[in-house]
Amino acid sequence: MLALEVENIVKRFVDDSEPVPLWQRLLGRRPRQVAAVRGVSFQVPEGEIFGILGPNGSGKSTLIRVIATLLLPDEGTVRIFGHDVVRERTAVRQLINRVSVEAAFFKKLSAMENLMYAARLYGLPVKEATARAGAILDRLGLPRKKRVIPLEELSRGQQQKVAIARALMTNPRLLLLDEPTTGLDPKSKREVQEFILEAQREHGATVILTSHDMEEAERLCRRVAFMDEGRFVALGTPAELKAQFGAHPEQSLEAVFLACTGKGLGDEAEADRVLEEVSA
Ligand SMILES: Nc1ncnc2c1ncn2[C@@H]1O[C@H](COP(=O)(O)OP(=O)(O)O)[C@@H](O)[C@H]1O
Numbered sequence: 545m546l547a548l549e550v551e552n553i554v555k556r557f558v559d560d561s562e563p564v565p566l567w568q569r570l571l572g573r574r575p576r577q578v579a580a581v582r583g584v585s586f587q588v589p590e591g592e593i594f595g596i597l598g599p600n601g602s603g604k605s606t607l608i609r610v611i612a613t614l615l616l617p618d619e620g621t622v623r624i625f626g627h628d629v630v631r632e633r634t635a636v637r638q639l640i641n642r643v644s645v646e647a648a649f650f651k652k653l654s655a656m657e658n659l660m661y662a663a664r665l666y667g668l669p670v671k672e673a674t675a676r677a678g679a680i681l682d683r684l685g686l687p688r689k690k691r692v693i694p695l696e697e698l699s700r701g702q703q704q705k706v707a708i709a710r711a712l713m714t715n716p717r718l719l720l721l722d723e724p725t726t727g728l729d730p731k732s733k734r735e736v737q738e739f740i741l742e743a744q745r746e747h748g749a750t751v752i753l754t755s756h757d758m759e760e761a762e763r764l765c766r767r768v769a770f771m772d773e774g775r776f777v778a779l780g781t782p783a784e785l786k787a788q789f790g791a792h793p794e795q796s797l798e799a800v801f802l803a804c805t806g807k808g809l810g811d812e813a814e815a816d817r818v819l820e821e822v823s824a
């Protein structure tokens with residue numbers, strides 16, 4: 545069964561970098577629009593972890609927000625387990641959950657309290673919620689005494705794991721993770737990645753994640769799409785993409801991205817390193 549079907553999604557925003565002066569607006573000039581997503585199509589079968597990779601500003605978060613029913617598409621359709629995100633928003637919302645980089649939390653509340661709060665929002669009975677929160681925190685490996693202290697006293701990695709744990713409270717069939725490991729140190733990153741893999745295995749959820757970490761994508765995703773300037777410029781398993789762009793199997797996906805788009809991901813130093821790797 546298909547968990548997600550995205551067809552020709554276009555999403556435009558008003559370009560507020562050049563505001564239209566009032567007198568021009570009175571003459572009928574409309575503000576310029578820029579398309580953040582320019583006709584993206586793809587399908588994801590149930591149970592897959594699918595990665596959307598691209599540099600900052602390539603449209604990843606906008607696409608995720610359209611899939612998550614938080615933004616209306618200007619063109620195209622998205623179906624989640626057959627339900628249309630625009631016409632069947634309520635049904636869709638019961639099937640999905642989204643975790644974004646800037647995960648909103650109650651930092652003064654503990655991990656346990658945050659999970660219980662999420663459960664209340666979704667109308668889960670208290671007894672069931674307590675049991676499920678306990679089980680999820682066990683799996684997350686958060687020691688008992690850390691579950692009851694304010695979230696702000698946990699490491700960033702632990703906080704991010706709690707954010708994912710909170711999304712799992714509602715047993716989503718489609719989990720949307722927008723840059724789940726951005727800004728984490730390598731060790732926390734590893735732990736969060738482990739947790740995503742485990743959660744996917746245990747809940748059987750389908751996962752769509754965005755990243756600009758190619759190593760992460762290779763570790764977690766069965767297939768990935770390269771996104772650049774609002775478009776998917778390549779899509780396949782990491783091995784397929786390497787073959788398509790003439791990279792060795794042991795070369796990094798970053799090199800493949802560079803070969804495909806002429807761009808690096810992430811920071812300059814990283815791009816230099818990749819350039820060296822490609823020209824070597
Ligand atoms: N609410 C918004 N209003 C105007 N422009 C936006 C808005 N959200 C995103 N954009 C623009 O759309 C483009 C894609 O942004 P985004 O989807 O956040 O990319 P990414 O997540 O890949 O970094 C960027 O140029 C960004 O400035």
Ligand SMILES: [Mg+2]
Pocket residue numbers: 604605606722723
């Ligand atoms: Mg983003």
